[in-house]
Amino acid sequence: MTEKPFAITLEVGSSLANKTGNWRTERPVYVDRLPPCNDACPAGENIQQWLYLAEDGSYEAAWREIMRVNPFPAVMGRACFHPCQTACNRAAIDEAVGINAIECFLGDRALEEGWLPDQVAPPTGRRVLVVGSGPGGMTAAYHLRLLGHEVVVYESSPLPGGMMRYGIPSYRLPRDVVAAEIERIVALGVDIECGRPVDDLETALAGGGFDAAFLAVGAQRGRHADIPAGDSARILDAVALLRNAGDGQDAGGASLGRRVVVYGGGDTAMDAARTARRMGAEEAVVVYRRTQGRMPANTDEVTDAIDEGVRLKWLSTIARDEGGTLTIERMELDESGFPRPTGEFEELSADTLVLALGQESDLSLLRSMPDLRPMDGLVPVGPDLMSAHPGVFAGGDMVAGARTLTDAIGHGKKGARAIDAWLDGRSQVIPPRHRLASPADLNTWYFADAPKSVRPRLDAARRASNFDEVVGGLDEATALYEARRCLSCGNCFQCDNCFGVCPDNAVRKVDKAHGYSFDYDFCKGCGLCVQECPCGAIEMVPEEI
Amino acid sequence: MAVRFYQVGSFAVGNRLASPADRTIQSEGGRSNSLTSGHRACQGCGEALGARYALDAAMRATGGQMVAVNATGCLEVFSTPYPETSWQIPLLHSLFGNAPAVATGVAAALRVKGRSETRVIGQAGDGGTVDIGFGCLSGMFERNDDVLFICYDNEAYMNTGVQRSGATPPAARTATTQAVGPHPGNSFGQGKNMPVLAMAHGIPYVATATVADLHDLEAKVTRAMSIRGSRYIHILVPCPLGWASASSDTVRIARLATQTGFFPVFEAEHGEVTGVTTIRRPAPVTEYLRLQGRFSHLFDRAGNPAQPEVLDALQAMADENIRRYGLLEATDEVPS
Numbered sequence: 001m002t003e004k005p006f007a008i009t010l011e012v013g014s015s016l017a018n019k020t021g022n023w024r025t026e027r028p029v030y031v032d033r034l035p036p037c038n039d040a041c042p043a044g045e046n047i048q049q050w051l052y053l054a055e056d057g058s059y060e061a062a063w064r065e066i067m068r069v070n071p072f073p074a075v076m077g078r079a080c081f082h083p084c085q086t087a088c089n090r091a092a093i094d095e096a097v098g099i100n101a102i103e104c105f106l107g108d109r110a111l112e113e114g115w116l117p118d119q120v121a122p123p124t125g126r127r128v129l130v131v132g133s134g135p136g137g138m139t140a141a142y143h144l145r146l147l148g149h150e151v152v153v154y155e156s157s158p159l160p161g162g163m164m165r166y167g168i169p170s171y172r173l174p175r176d177v178v179a180a181e182i183e184r185i186v187a188l189g190v191d192i193e194c195g196r197p198v199d200d201l202e203t204a205l206a207g208g209g210f211d212a213a214f215l216a217v218g219a220q221r222g223r224h225a226d227i228p229a230g231d232s233a234r235i236l237d238a239v240a241l242l243r244n245a246g247d248g249q250d251a252g253g254a255s256l257g258r259r260v261v262v263y264g265g266g267d268t269a270m271d272a273a274r275t276a277r278r279m280g281a282e283e284a285v286v287v288y289r290r291t292q293g294r295m296p297a298n299t300d301e302v303t304d305a306i307d308e309g310v311r312l313k314w315l316s317t318i319a320r321d322e323g324g325t326l327t328i329e330r331m332e333l334d335e336s337g338f339p340r341p342t343g344e345f346e347e348l349s350a351d352t353l354v355l356a357l358g359q360e361s362d363l364s365l366l367r368s369m370p371d372l373r374p375m376d377g378l379v380p381v382g383p384d385l386m387s388a389h390p391g392v393f394a395g396g397d398m399v400a401g402a403r404t405l406t407d408a409i410g411h412g413k414k415g416a417r418a419i420d421a422w423l424d425g426r427s428q429v430i431p432p433r434h435r436l437a438s439p440a441d442l443n444t445w446y447f448a449d450a451p452k453s454v455r456p457r458l459d460a461a462r463r464a465s466n467f468d469e470v471v472g473g474l475d476e477a478t479a480l481y482e483a484r485r486c487l488s489c490g491n492c493f494q495c496d497n498c499f500g501v502c503p504d505n506a507v508r509k510v511d512k513a514h515g516y517s518f519d520y521d522f523c524k525g526c527g528l529c530v531q532e533c534p535c536g537a538i539e540m541v542p543e544e545i
Numbered sequence: 546m547a548v549r550f551y552q553v554g555s556f557a558v559g560n561r562l563a564s565p566a567d568r569t570i571q572s573e574g575g576r577s578n579s580l581t582s583g584h585r586a587c588q589g590c591g592e593a594l595g596a597r598y599a600l601d602a603a604m605r606a607t608g609g610q611m612v613a614v615n616a617t618g619c620l621e622v623f624s625t626p627y628p629e630t631s632w633q634i635p636l637l638h639s640l641f642g643n644a645p646a647v648a649t650g651v652a653a654a655l656r657v658k659g660r661s662e663t664r665v666i667g668q669a670g671d672g673g674t675v676d677i678g679f680g681c682l683s684g685m686f687e688r689n690d691d692v693l694f695i696c697y698d699n700e701a702y703m704n705t706g707v708q709r710s711g712a713t714p715p716a717a718r719t720a721t722t723q724a725v726g727p728h729p730g731n732s733f734g735q736g737k738n739m740p741v742l743a744m745a746h747g748i749p750y751v752a753t754a755t756v757a758d759l760h761d762l763e764a765k766v767t768r769a770m771s772i773r774g775s776r777y778i779h780i781l782v783p784c785p786l787g788w789a790s791a792s793s794d795t796v797r798i799a800r801l802a803t804q805t806g807f808f809p810v811f812e813a814e815h816g817e818v819t820g821v822t823t824i825r826r827p828a829p830v831t832e833y834l835r836l837q838g839r840f841s842h843l844f845d846r847a848g849n850p851a852q853p854e855v856l857d858a859l860q861a862m863a864d865e866n867i868r869r870y871g872l873l874e875a876t877d878e879v880p881s
Contacts, residue, residue: 010628015583018629023588056562445800445826446556484562496559496572500759501796503593505582509574512561522582526589526785527793534557 020504024525026540028498028518033437033490033536037084037099042402043076043410045069047084047099048491054102054483055493060115063106067117070409071142072135072181074111075164077104078471079173080406081267081298089489092439095452098474098482105479111180120188121148126423129154129210131198131365133182134162135405136216136396139412140419141192142185144214147420151190152208156197162218164405166243167268169275170467175246198365201372201392212391212423214415215379216408219359219397225263225318227353232323238262238272238356245275245467257351259283261326263318264356265295270302272354273310277464285311285348287318289331289339304470307460318353319345326350361398384418384428385411393419437490441536446497450485453478492516492537498529558759569759570605571597577604577633584631585623589792591782591799592620592697595756596668599695599780600634602763606770607664612637614651616644616669616678619704620697642677644669645685648692656691664770665691671698671712675739679711686746686775693769693776696739699784707787711737714807715862716855717839719787724842733858743777744816750776752812756783757800761822765812781808789838801833806863809870821870830860 004011035048045066053062066073080100088096109115126149130137133155141151159165164178186192198204198217205213222237229235234257260281262273265288273284286305288295291314295302306312313328317339320327326348331339363379366372371388372379379387379394386393395411397403421428456472463470474482492515499507499516506523507516530538559572570576579600586593603611612635615621621638624631639647648667655663667685669678674696685692701719702708709719709731716730724730743751749772754762762780769776783790783798790798802808803822807830810822834840834856835848845851867873 008628013629014581015585015624015626015629015631016581018583018585020583020585448556494559494561495557496568497557500558500569500571501594503586503590503597503795504584505578505597519582524588526795527791528589528594528795531793532796 019521020524021506021519021521024520024523024543025545026525026527026542027520027523028525028527028529028538029541030492030516030518030537031490031539032434032492033441034434035437035489035491036087036089037097037489039433039436040083040087041410042083042404042407043070044413045084048486048488050106051097051099051102051483051486052488052491052493054106054480055486057480059106059109060113063110063115064118066103066106069413071117071139071185072107072164072405072409073103074107074177075135075173075181076406076409077101077107077473078177078469079164079168081300081404083406089437089439089442090485090487093444093447093487094449097485097487098452098455101453101455101474102479102483105474105476107177107181108473111177117142117184117188118146120146123150124148124423126150126211127152127209128419128423129205129208129213130216131201131204131213132162132216132218132396133157133160133192133194134216134218134396134408135164136218136408136412136415137162137214138182138185138190139409140214140216140395140416141190141412142188143413143416144419145185145188145190147416149420149423152210153190153192154196154198154204155192155194158195160192160194162216166220166246167239167271168405169242169245169271169278171274171278171463171470172271174469200368201365202368204365205392212419213393214412214419215365215387215392215394215398216396216412217361217363217365217398218408219361219403221360221362222355223358223360224355225357227318227321229321230323233321233353234323234351235321235353235355238264238268238354239359241272241354242268242275245279256281259285259350260352260354261318261348261350262286262354262356264288264358265290265297265314266356266358267297267301268359269356270297270305270310272356274305274308276352276354277308277310278467281352283311284309285313285350287316287326287328287348288312288314289317290333290337291315294337308463309460313348315339317341321350321353324349324351326353359397359403363398384422385415386418386422391422434490437536441490442487443532443534443536444487446495446532446534447487450481452485453482488535488537490536493535495534497532497534498538501528501532503528556758556760570601570763571759577601577609579604579632579634580624581631581633583629585626586619587784587786587792589785589795590623591756591784591795592670592699593623594795595697595762595780595782596620598756598759598762599668599766599778600666602766603664603666603693603770604634606767610662611635611664611666612651613666613668614639614644614648616667616673617641618670618673619699620668620670622704641673643681644673644678645681645692645694648694649681649685649688649690652691661691664693667692667694669694669696670703671696671700671739672702672710674698675711675737679737683742683746686743686748686777689748689774691773691775693766693778696777696779697782698739698779699782699787701784701787703784703787711735712739714859716843716859718842719839729842729852730839740777740779740811740813743779744813744818746775747816748775748777749773750812750814751779752777753779753781753808753810755781755799755803755808755810757796757803758810758822761810768812787839789841790836794836798833798836801828801836804828805830805833806867806872807833807859809866809872811870818870821872823874824867824872827873830863831856834859
């Protein structure tokens with residue numbers, strides 16, 4: 001007599017005994033891909049990660065993630081030209097995420113709340129000299145100090161900050177923000193000696209008992225063009241103009257006059273023209289030898305300048321300055337886009353001519369060190385930013401590469417880590433970069449349509465007479481919304497799609513911090529999870545058969 | 546602070562930022578898994594997915610007080626090879642053609658025993674619903690028996706080798722409608738529009754859904770379980786085997802079926818349409834068809850249209866759906 005139900009000869013079993021995973025020829029694996037914002041950031045910020053943290057309101061954690069790289073979130077939230085946004089994959093859906101505005105929000109929140117950087121490591125007993133207190137120098141000082149080294153910064157100017165204080169106009173970057181973020185680094189125990197130029201590096205190193213040095217003297221000297229000029233011509237340097245404006249002085253003692261002509265097409269030219277307008281010039285004209293489209297200046301800056309009444313005169317070079325009148329030669333572009341003279345001249349009246357033709361570094365401090373001979377006005381360094389002189393590293397505008405604040409911060413971080421490794425006798429292990437997350441990796445269906453939130457801007461009419469900040473910040477609700485527009489390219493953000501779309505229940509939830517894992521006992525390798533992952537954080541790899 | 550925008554809006558399965566109420570039942574670690582692992586469905590099976598989606602939602606809506614009656618078909622064959630079962634719910638296996646009648650009987654028996662709180666679901670593939678079980682189902686609708694009947698529509702008899710059913714779309718290649726001759730594939734002008742037939746019975750609730758919109762599917766099952774009487778949900782479940790599509794494209798194809806207008810997603814009460822899911826990213830039907838080998842005879846090797854008049858006729862069907870249900874009418878989509 002069987003105990004089993006009617007017409008049953010075998011015990012009822014679960015299909016869990018049937019390990020369908022052995023059907024598989026490919027297996028899904030979770031991957032981290034490099035988001036394009038991180039890839040594009042010259043400072044090397046993990047932008048996707050700090051946006052992820054900000055998305056649920058963990059602002060302090062998000063700020064700390066920025067601070068792992070960049071000690072100037074409030075400064076960079078204003079002054080960075082945000083190549084991250086240019087690279088952002090969201091632009092293919094609607095508009096790039098306003099990363100820069102969120103960074104500004106986090107930086108400001110940190111200053112309001114008085115959040116402090118992480119603990120300084122125990123003292124190493126090593127002393128490092130940093131020359132220059134600009135973005136590169138102060139970033140290096142910050143990281144070296146956090147690593148436990150004693151750091152002294154020599155600064156030739158009366159106040160620290162370099163180009164953050166003396167180069168970028170205060171309507172783009174208020175000075176109290178610069179001061180506050182520098183003060184936070186000083187509070188870690190970094191010693192800044194202002195008004196202390198380094199005339200000779202070798203003496204400074206020996207005299208201070210330094211084990212290593214990071215040079216970041218910047219590029220403070222304006223390049224000059226050979227323009228024949230009459231005695232009454234008034235020619236100024238854009239760097240000097242901006243420096244004096246930053247110091248709160250007027251344009252070097254005398255008025256700029258009614259009409260100011262700025263010669264050059266870069267960001268400094270735009271800053272100079274906009275500053276001249278604020279200093280009372282009724283007309284500011286930017287003269288550039290190529291076309292507007294070929295100007296190296298950031299497009300947003302050009303737009304802002306035009307809004308403020310700055311005029312652009314492209315395809316023009318300045319042939320003579322007679323004092324009050326400039327002779328301009330018209331140019332045309334040849335097939336390769338290079339400007340060539342046409343022989344046609346015209347006149348332009350100008351009370352002051354401002355030269356914004358690029359800047360170079362004053363490298364006289366290296367005079368007595370023959371192994372540190374500059375090449376093309378730059379200090380040659382290796383990939384770890386060490387120069388030919390062991391223990392002397394350099395970064396920022398004085399080495400080859402792009403010349404932005406963000407690049408300088410990247411150099412500061414990289415240099416500090418390289419110095420730490422060098423002092424320790426270690427060779428640095430730089431992990432390989434993940435594969436880039438491209439738009440093709442994303443399943444954009446799952447992202448709700450959400451246009452970018454706009455940062456408030458000061459009316460153009462209210463800008464020209466003062467140095468008030470032009471671009472405002474986001475309020476918390478808007479910043480949170482903006483952070484949540486992030487597509488999290490190439491990195492799991494726990495949307496549960498893989499967990500939901502598996503026809504075989506072969507995805508397991510691990511925990512909040514680690515997301516999911518695959519149960520390869522049952523995964524048949526259909527690839528649905530890969531296809532339906534919004535952010536491209538899963539890929540199929542062949543099984544070894 | 547009320548920022549109701551969660552990065553993936555309301556389209557993904559879940560989201561760490563959304564409140565649990567705004568996530569799907571499938572996003573929960575503790576979901577019923579009515580159909581559990583180890584079943585023998587093909588890779589990327591839309592039916593296995595659709596059945597778990599629907600039954601887990603029904604389990605939630607009834608607090609686990611439910612029983613399902615399953616017609617013979619793929620779903621039954623791949624889930625219950627003797628003596629194993631993948632079902633974690635009470636399940637009766639009926640004949641191919643009589644699942645609605647058996648479900649009616651189960652509901653009647655429960656009522657007689659005073660256990661009306663235990664709800665009954667009948668389920669079948671399109672063959673068991675549209676063709677073989679149609680008479681029983683129509684009777685069930687006519688009597689307004691208290692059963693939710695779910696059709697998992699993969700548009701042919703897949704289990705027995707991909708023969709044409711009354712739900713097979715025109716021009717599709719099946720084992721019995723080969724892509725040969727002057728009119729390759731299934732004929733135009735035949736077949737049955739089952740959701741509309743169900744509506745014609747005037748039953749309390751009829752809805753269509755796909756495995757591409759989980760929030761919608763779960764909402765409809767939940768709604769159906771809140772109603773007494775006959776209810777019908779028709780779920781489009783792509784079949785990688787029968788449709789000759791990539792196993793990873795199952796959800797994508799279902800999504801394209803809705804975005805092209807080829808499969809209208811709507812709900813109806815007592816014979817009247819009460820809601821439609823409008824198209825968010827309109828696409829031509831060729832985008833839907835091109836991913837499926839059963840329509841490959843409509844394209845050349847490079848994927849360009851080879852039978853423009855057939856494609857035009859299929860597009861006209863989609864356009865008619867769009868017109869009839871207002872699938873392109875503007876809605877106020879609020880990011881949430």
